[in-house]
Amino acid sequence: xxxxxxxxxxxxxxxxxxxxxxxxxxxGLRQQVGNFPGVTVDKKIGATDLGQGTYADVLxxxxxxxxxxxxxxxxxxxxxxxxxxxxxxxxxxIYVLDVMNMERHLLLASQLIxxxxxxxxxxxxxxxxxxxxxxxxxxxxxxxLGVKVIPISCREERNIDVLKNTVxxxxxxNEGIPDTSFHSFSRADIETIEKLKPYLEETNDYRTLLIAHxxxxxxxxxxxxxxxxxxxxxxAHFESIKSQINETMGRFSKxxxxxxxxxxxxxxxxxxxxxxxxxVITHRIFGPVIFFGIMLLVFQLIFSWSEYPxxxxxxxxxxxxxxxxxxxxxxxxxxxxxxxxxxxxxxIMVFIPQILFLFxxxxxxxxxxxxxxxxxxxxxxxxxxxxxxxxxxxLVSSGACAIPxxxxxxxxxxxxxxxxxxxxxxxISCSARIPVYTVLIGFVVPAGSIYGFNxxxxxxxxLYLLSIVAALGSASVFNLILxxxxxxxxxxxxxxxxxxxxxxxxxxxxxxxxxxIIEAGKVILVISIILWFLAxxxxxxxxxxxxxxxIQLAEDRNLDETSSEQLLAxxxxxxxxxxxxxxxxxxxxxxxxxxxxxxxxxxxxxxxREVFVGTMATIYSIGGTEDEATVRERMAAxxxxxxxxxxxxxxxxxxxxxxxVFAMQCMSTLAVTKRETKSWKWPVIQFIYxxxxxxxxxxxxxxxxx
Amino acid sequence: MRTILDLKKGESAIVEQFxxxxxxxxxxxxxxxxxxxxxxxxxxPFGGAFYLKLNGLNVAVRKNEAATIIxxx
Numbered sequence: 043x044x045x046x047x048x049x050x051x052x053x054x055x056x057x058x059x060x061x062x063x064x065x066x067x068x069x070g071l072r073q074q075v076g077n078f079p080g081v082t083v084d085k086k087i088g089a090t091d092l093g094q095g096t097y098a099d100v101l102x103x104x105x106x107x108x109x110x111x112x113x114x115x116x117x118x119x120x121x122x123x124x125x126x127x128x129x130x131x132x133x134x135x136i137y138v139l140d141v142m143n144m145e146r147h148l149l150l151a152s153q154l155i156x157x158x159x160x161x162x163x164x165x166x167x168x169x170x171x172x173x174x175x176x177x178x179x180x181x182x183x184x185x186x187l188g189v190k191v192i193p194i195s196c197r198e199e200r201n202i203d204v205l206k207n208t209v210x211x212x213x214x215x216n217e218g219i220p221d222t223s224f225h226s227f228s229r230a231d232i233e234t235i236e237k238l239k240p241y242l243e244e245t246n247d248y249r250t251l252l253i254a255h256x257x258x259x260x261x262x263x264x265x266x267x268x269x270x271x272x273x274x275x276x277x278a279h280f281e282s283i284k285s286q287i288n289e290t291m292g293r294f295s296k297x298x299x300x301x302x303x304x305x306x307x308x309x310x311x312x313x314x315x316x317x318x319x320x321x322v323i324t325h326r327i328f329g330p331v332i333f334f335g336i337m338l339l340v341f342q343l344i345f346s347w348s349e350y351p352x353x354x355x356x357x358x359x360x361x362x363x364x365x366x367x368x369x370x371x372x373x374x375x376x377x378x379x380x381x382x383x384x385x386x387x388x389x390i391m392v393f394i395p396q397i398l399f400l401f402x403x404x405x406x407x408x409x410x411x412x413x414x415x416x417x418x419x420x421x422x423x424x425x426x427x428x429x430x431x432x433x434x435x436x437l438v439s440s441g442a443c444a445i446p447x448x449x450x451x452x453x454x455x456x457x458x459x460x461x462x463x464x465x466x467x468x469x470i471s472c473s474a475r476i477p478v479y480t481v482l483i484g485f486v487v488p489a490g491s492i493y494g495f496n497x498x499x500x501x502x503x504x505l506y507l508l509s510i511v512a513a514l515g516s517a518s519v520f521n522l523i524l525x526x527x528x529x530x531x532x533x534x535x536x537x538x539x540x541x542x543x544x545x546x547x548x549x550x551x552x553x554x555x556x557x558x559i560i561e562a563g564k565v566i567l568v569i570s571i572i573l574w575f576l577a578x579x580x581x582x583x584x585x586x587x588x589x590x591x592x593i594q595l596a597e598d599r600n601l602d603e604t605s606s607e608q609l610l611a612x613x614x615x616x617x618x619x620x621x622x623x624x625x626x627x628x629x630x631x632x633x634x635x636x637x638x639x640x641x642x643x644x645x646x647x648x649x650x651r652e653v654f655v656g657t658m659a660t661i662y663s664i665g666g667t668e669d670e671a672t673v674r675e676r677m678a679a680x681x682x683x684x685x686x687x688x689x690x691x692x693x694x695x696x697x698x699x700x701x702x703v704f705a706m707q708c709m710s711t712l713a714v715t716k717r718e719t720k721s722w723k724w725p726v727i728q729f730i731y732x733x734x735x736x737x738x739x740x741x742x743x744x745x746x747x748x
Numbered sequence: 749m750r751t752i753l754d755l756k757k758g759e760s761a762i763v764e765q766f767x768x769x770x771x772x773x774x775x776x777x778x779x780x781x782x783x784x785x786x787x788x789x790x791x792x793p794f795g796g797a798f799y800l801k802l803n804g805l806n807v808a809v810r811k812n813e814a815a816t817i818i819x820x821x
Contacts, residue, residue, distance in 0.1 A: 107777045107778055110777060112774060294781055419792050536799065
């Protein structure tokens with residue numbers, strides 16, 4: 043056992059048991075999200091006051107149906123519980139059980155009892171049971187299982203104090219270890235346990251058996267130990283699957299009779315309501331139509347809700363830059379602070395409204411139970427592309443930002459399907475592309491309406507469709523190339539519809555937004571500073587020349603102070619390292635219809651795509667404005683000195699749009715792909731294939747239309 | 749030998765046993781046990797997945813998963 047100042051209480055339960063609600067009630071704002079070492083599984087932990095000045099750390103473990111896990115998330119539970127030396131091994135377990143699904147939820151409870159860790163069982167959702175007239179006998183269950191059973195309701199925060207106090211008393215008295223074992227092992231299991239126990243120096247029979255089942259992936263066992271365990275279990279003629287089937291059936295046949303004694307279950311209102319809703323929502327024809335309707339509404343709401351907050355955030359950062367400029371003496375440090383750091387921070391913060399509203403709506407849909415229906419409906423369709431029904435959550439989320447979207451793929455248990463989802467998710471047009479589309483779309487499609495629809499609006503939708511087609515198309519290609527491995531499952535519970543718990547939504551949204559700020563933020567900030575350097579400094583002689591030229595030109599043209607400053611900025615960026623880079627790549631991007639100015643913008647877009655707009659503003663010397671309309675006007679006036687035609691003609695603009703739809707221009711996404719796939723291989727492939735698509739796409743557009 | 753695939757929409761049957769051992773582990777874990785009464789509620793809009801109902805549990809399974817559940821005649 044690990045020695046600690048504060049006891050660690052693990053929350054364990056099946057998916058949809060209300061475990062996270064209990065976690066949110068117990069820990070409130072003291073919760074933190076981290077990672078379990080070596081795996082990308084969220085580790086949620088937070089302190090709780092048990093009363094009488096005793097604090098404990100509450101650990102929210104991933105929901106699982108049993109100690110025989112199906113996914114990486116679920117494995118962490120078995121990993122921790124089979125290894126008392128694990129830093130997260132709990133001193134106490136609160137098992138959360140949904141009274142409406144008591145039979146199934148007793149399986150994991152009975153397994154935990156056999157591990158002999160101090161525990162209590164919290165019967166959750168008793169408010170729904172009371173409304174439905176569903177009876178449960180916690181005293182009877184307590185007697186049968188040999189552990190304390192406390193009925194609670196997270197929705198009404200009922201009996202939470204009783205639960206806390208019970209846990210406190212048991213921890214203080216060092217009690218709570220289940221009195222007796224639940225399961226009687228088969229003869230074959232006993233033989234395996236007897237063989238393995240001395241070698242593992244184990245004291246617990248069930249833990250020994252679990253190690254026999256899972257040793258080949260348990261991190262707590264070394265390679266040499268794994269071989270020895272394998273040999274010992276072979277000697278005992280241990281058959282993992284048979285043993286698991288026997289155990290599960292044995293457990294069910296022991297506790298199923300308890301339910302007959304305890305519960306009377308007739309037709310439940312919540313169930314018949316769910317059936318009625320599902321008759322429409324998962325209908326063959328209405329189902330998909332309703333889904334697309336909901337998605338249109340979701341994105342409509344996101345854009346209209348975030349319009350004002352985004353303007354406020356932009357204005358606030360512009361104001362901040364001015365204030366700093368006013369109070370600090372002019373010099374490289376002030377410019378680094380304003381043009382590098384503050385501008386970089388602004389570039390991160392401006393996306394918060396869209397990301398916040400998207401996750402507010404998605405977690406609302408998830409909380410009421412809708413998302414699992416969407417998974418059910420689209421599973422087959424997605425399988426054709428090598429994806430999984432669960433990929434739909436990632437693909438929808440990436441409409442805001444690919445980073446939280448990629449992280450949401452953790453629920454996909456099949457590695458291959460998860461990998462393909464990760465690889466294609468960044469193709470879906472995210473919020474950072476919107477400002478770029480807004481500037482460029484006017485050069486491709488004139489304002490006006492067609493059949494009552496706004497033409498530019500339709501073009502916008504076309505770009506989104508193109509991104510979806512590109513994502514599904516690329517998925518099919520990965521599906522052909524990647525080797526098929528182990529079996530993939532769907533097998534997913536469709537929980538009954540429930541009114542949402544706003545507290546849960548609040549914490550989910552907060553977590554996603556913080557993830558974005560931290561994950562994307564640190565990368566964007568560093569790159570902004572590098573790009574600021576590249577755009578502000580250049581070879582000494584060139585920069586001096588640019589300054590001289592600017593002064594000369596300003597005098598010749600009789601420019602006022604602002605205009606000459608903007609002219610200087612424009613000439614400076616042309617002669618800066620970024621300008622040299624832009625000119626250096628010009629021969630490569632010339633066939634796409636791009637000049638070195640666009641080249642600079644492509645390079646700076648690596649911080650975040652929307653930096654395109656700001657860069658254009660600087661290059662075309664219109665000063666510190668980020669206003670898309672102003673930038674567009676100036677770009678429209680730009681003429682190619684050789685041909686005499688506008689630079690942003692139809693072909694170049696469309697080519698540039700296509701480039702932004704496909705190109706991988708987000709370092710933060712690559713960093714997250716690296717972390718989630720635990721290898722450099724996949725982000726590198728992601729970067730290469732998306733860049734190739736962008737290049738070929740733009741090349742085709744420009745060569746055919748130009 | 750009939751499986752879930754032979755059930756019409758809205759039809760119910762009693763589970764007898766499973767064909768695939770490793771899949772059956774996962775089905776058992778979710779409470780899909782022999783002797784349980786199971787109802788085929790509907791097929792997914794694009795096919796391929798089944799909406800099943802048993803003992804208060806609504807569960808979605810793929811066609812190849814459903815094909816491993818043998819039902820009593």
